Amino acid sequence: MRQKRIKMGGFLAIVCLSLAMVVGLVGCVPAPVAPTTLTIIMEEVPDTDVVKELIPQFEAENPWLRITIEALPYAAMRDKMLTSFLAPESIYDIVIADNPWMDEFASAGFLEPLDERIAQTPDYDFDDFVGPLRDIGVVQDKIYGVPFYNYALALIVRQDLFDNPDVQAAYEERYGKPLAVPTTLEDYLEVSKFFTEQGIYGAAMQPERGYKIFEEWKNWLYAAGGRLMDAQGNTVLDSPEARRALELYIEQFETSAPPGSLSWGFDDALRSVAAGEAATMMSYNWMLPTLNDPDGPAGELAGKFALYEVPGGRGVLGAWHWAIPHNAVNKDAAWEFISWLTSKEIDKQRVILGGAPTRTSVMTDQEVWEKGFGREYYETILSILEDAEPLARGKRAEEVIEVVGTELNMAVARDKTVDQAIRDAAKQVEEIVRR
Amino acid sequence: MQFLRLPLKYRLLIPLIVVLLAVLIYPLIFSFWVSLHDYRLTALHEVQFVGLANYIGLSGKMSYWNALRNTLIFVFLAVGLQTIIGFGLALLLHRPSRFRNFFRAVLLTPMFITPIAVGLMFRFMLNLQVGVLPYLLDKVGVTIDWFSPRLALFSIILIDVWQWTPFMLLLLLAGLESLPVEPFEAARVDGASAWSTFWKVTLPLMRPVLIMALIIRMLDAFKVFEYIYAITQGGPGERTETILWHIYKVGFRFFRMSEAASMAYVLVLVTLVLVVALYYNMKRGEYRP
Numbered sequence: 001m002r003q004k005r006i007k008m009g010g011f012l013a014i015v016c017l018s019l020a021m022v023v024g025l026v027g028c029v030p031a032p033v034a035p036t037t038l039t040i041i042m043e044e045v046p047d048t049d050v051v052k053e054l055i056p057q058f059e060a061e062n063p064w065l066r067i068t069i070e071a072l073p074y075a076a077m078r079d080k081m082l083t084s085f086l087a088p089e090s091i092y093d094i095v096i097a098d099n100p101w102m103d104e105f106a107s108a109g110f111l112e113p114l115d116e117r118i119a120q121t122p123d124y125d126f127d128d129f130v131g132p133l134r135d136i137g138v139v140q141d142k143i144y145g146v147p148f149y150n151y152a153l154a155l156i157v158r159q160d161l162f163d164n165p166d167v168q169a170a171y172e173e174r175y176g177k178p179l180a181v182p183t184t185l186e187d188y189l190e191v192s193k194f195f196t197e198q199g200i201y202g203a204a205m206q207p208e209r210g211y212k213i214f215e216e217w218k219n220w221l222y223a224a225g226g227r228l229m230d231a232q233g234n235t236v237l238d239s240p241e242a243r244r245a246l247e248l249y250i251e252q253f254e255t256s257a258p259p260g261s262l263s264w265g266f267d268d269a270l271r272s273v274a275a276g277e278a279a280t281m282m283s284y285n286w287m288l289p290t291l292n293d294p295d296g297p298a299g300e301l302a303g304k305f306a307l308y309e310v311p312g313g314r315g316v317l318g319a320w321h322w323a324i325p326h327n328a329v330n331k332d333a334a335w336e337f338i339s340w341l342t343s344k345e346i347d348k349q350r351v352i353l354g355g356a357p358t359r360t361s362v363m364t365d366q367e368v369w370e371k372g373f374g375r376e377y378y379e380t381i382l383s384i385l386e387d388a389e390p391l392a393r394g395k396r397a398e399e400v401i402e403v404v405g406t407e408l409n410m411a412v413a414r415d416k417t418v419d420q421a422i423r424d425a426a427k428q429v430e431e432i433v434r435r
Numbered sequence: 436m437q438f439l440r441l442p443l444k445y446r447l448l449i450p451l452i453v454v455l456l457a458v459l460i461y462p463l464i465f466s467f468w469v470s471l472h473d474y475r476l477t478a479l480h481e482v483q484f485v486g487l488a489n490y491i492g493l494s495g496k497m498s499y500w501n502a503l504r505n506t507l508i509f510v511f512l513a514v515g516l517q518t519i520i521g522f523g524l525a526l527l528l529h530r531p532s533r534f535r536n537f538f539r540a541v542l543l544t545p546m547f548i549t550p551i552a553v554g555l556m557f558r559f560m561l562n563l564q565v566g567v568l569p570y571l572l573d574k575v576g577v578t579i580d581w582f583s584p585r586l587a588l589f590s591i592i593l594i595d596v597w598q599w600t601p602f603m604l605l606l607l608l609a610g611l612e613s614l615p616v617e618p619f620e621a622a623r624v625d626g627a628s629a630w631s632t633f634w635k636v637t638l639p640l641m642r643p644v645l646i647m648a649l650i651i652r653m654l655d656a657f658k659v660f661e662y663i664y665a666i667t668q669g670g671p672g673e674r675t676e677t678i679l680w681h682i683y684k685v686g687f688r689f690f691r692m693s694e695a696a697s698m699a700y701v702l703v704l705v706t707l708v709l710v711v712a713l714y715y716n717m718k719r720g721e722y723r724p
Contacts, residue, residue, distance in 0.1 A: 104477055108477040210670070260580035260583065262583060263587075263667065271565070275564075402688070402689075406498075406670075409670055409672050413584040413674075
């Protein structure tokens with residue numbers, strides 16, 4: 001019996017020893033390294049959804065990196081980013097910066113210069129991004145952002161109405177010239193009035209105070225030959241051209257826009273056009289695929305919309321850029337992701353998936369034309385982007401947009417005369433820039 | 436450890452004092468310090484003392500005074516309407532009725548909805564394109580743009596009245612229920628009409644409750660922000676730009692914290708004057724045996 005116990009004890013000792021050896025050996029194997037997670041702040045827009053679709057591919061190619069996207073409404077982004085910039089360590093490894101924020105953030109030292117990283121990235125071809133888009137990311141000769149997507153403004157029209165022989169005949173009879181998509185402000189006003197007479201509002205506008213009206217009216221300002229600032233950064237808004245642009249804008253609003261649209265933003269204008277209530281609108285170029293989508297908001301009208309350059313040919317350029325905070329923890333990994341996503345190859349995939357284009361090579365690529373929205377669409381966007389001017393530049397662009405946009409809206413609401421609104425807007429811009 | 440020698444009653448106050456210092460006194464002192472400096476969040480390395488320049492500069496800022504004017508109109512009209520309607524409803528609900536509790540519960544509902552949700556709800560309900568109210572009005576041949584320059588501030592006032600009248604109702608109903616019955620019995624014995632009982636008995640007895648309710652509601656109305664944020668963003672033009680929205684814009688969108696702080700201090704001063712005036716009024720009319 002005793003012998004049996006000894007045998008049993010020996011067996012147990014062997015088992016324990018074996019287990020200890022196994023555990024010991026396992027301990028010698030290095031523990032798997034947890035992947036680094038990159039956190040990105042983005043806006044809740046369709047272009048963010050496109051990026052989300054590409055993330056699994058990036059994570060498969062880079063198993064040591066994981067991407068987390070924090071998508072927020074536009075109004076909540078800037079505050080969160082600023083708080084993050086002021087912290088010892090940024091919450092976000094990557095941020096996207098809107099056009100008006102770029103100079104402000106870069107000048108405050110919140111963003112990491114990217115020149116060296118761009119130069120060291122093989123086949124990146126930074127010059128392939130369309131010039132005006134590329135320039136927005138450059139502040140005081142340093143690159144702080146690489147283009148993510150554009151939101152240049154364009155003229156979206158109901159092509160079926162312009163092509164309708166009855167409508168064409170009615171227009172010719174009324175104005176003594178053929179109906180055509182307008183290329184000047186005067187033509188635009190005339191065409192809009194004509195459509196309103198025909199029972200469809202000529203233009204769905206976005207005169208909401210602040211950002212929206214500023215963004216739309218600035219196209220009118222360019223078309224009238226005016227500018228907000230000259231090349232030296234001096235305010236040149238107080239001009240006869242600006243007054244003319246605002247007078248025409250108000251005339252268009254009062255004669256051809258749907259009633260009660262004084263507080264409309266782009267979403268209201270989109271709803272109006274999609275519902276067949278209005279014949280044209282000046283809006284973001286990427287709205288065209290939305291309107292022409294058979295499952296989109298336009299329903300039976302899908303496929304009847306076309307994209308053109310804004311009257312005058314020079315449109316307002318809005319753009320989002322990828323950037324790395326100065327206090328980001330994983331700067332190299334952040335660039336790894338940005339350079340991958342904005343590389344020619346992946347950018348092409350992004351655009352085919354529906355993202356707004358930024359690279360010339362992508363917009364001239366046959367595969368993109370075939371799998372995307374057609375050659376005409378991309379060629380029109382390319383020509384819009386090549387001539388476009390940034391929405392606003394300067395360290396206080398956000399404030400400039402707000403005050404000018406408020407004055408413009410007051411003029412449209414007839415709270416101020418055109419002359420008073422332009423004078424007050426120019427005076428405030430001068431003060432803001434001087435401050 | 437000097438404080439350990441303090442009597443227990445003082446030592447028990449210490450946690451409260453520490454909390455008050457941390458969450459109330461320090462932010463107040465810091466914001467006042469900020470208002471005396473050029474303090475921009477995008478240029479924290481360039482902070483410099485400017486004395487009262489931010490306060491003096493406010494005199495020329497027409498947008499600020501316009502926002503203050505809009506806020507005062509909002510506060511007086513909204514709180515005024517809430518008091519009148521709330522008092523009327525409280526008088527109705529004070530009477531014994533079979534469905535009294537049901538009506539009380541239903542009437543109090545709007546107060547429990549978060550203001551931002553109320554703002555979004557009315558933004559769509561009053562929208563000319565998709566709103567149910569313009570649609571119904573259109574059916575009877577009436578077209579009203581609730582957010583037109585003329586009506587926008589009034590619409591915001593109505594939304595506030597919809598949401599916060601129940602609060603007035605709640606306070607005033609509690610006040611009515613706590614009134615002594617003797618003066619009313621005496622009035623009845625003296626043959627006073629319902630109207631003169633209301634003017635000569637109910638209203639004077641309710642005066643302290645009414646003024647307290649006005650002060651509480653007024654202080655809250657000065658802080659109107661959510662409706663503006665969700666519906667008009669201050670537009671059209673500057674028609675609905677209220678003071679808190681303006682301060683938010685300057686401080687958190689333009690990052691000019693010092694200017695925003697000075698604006699906030701002027702607002703505190705204006706509010707304080709109004710509250711003290713109301714409080715003094717209440718004290719003056721108080722019954723002294």
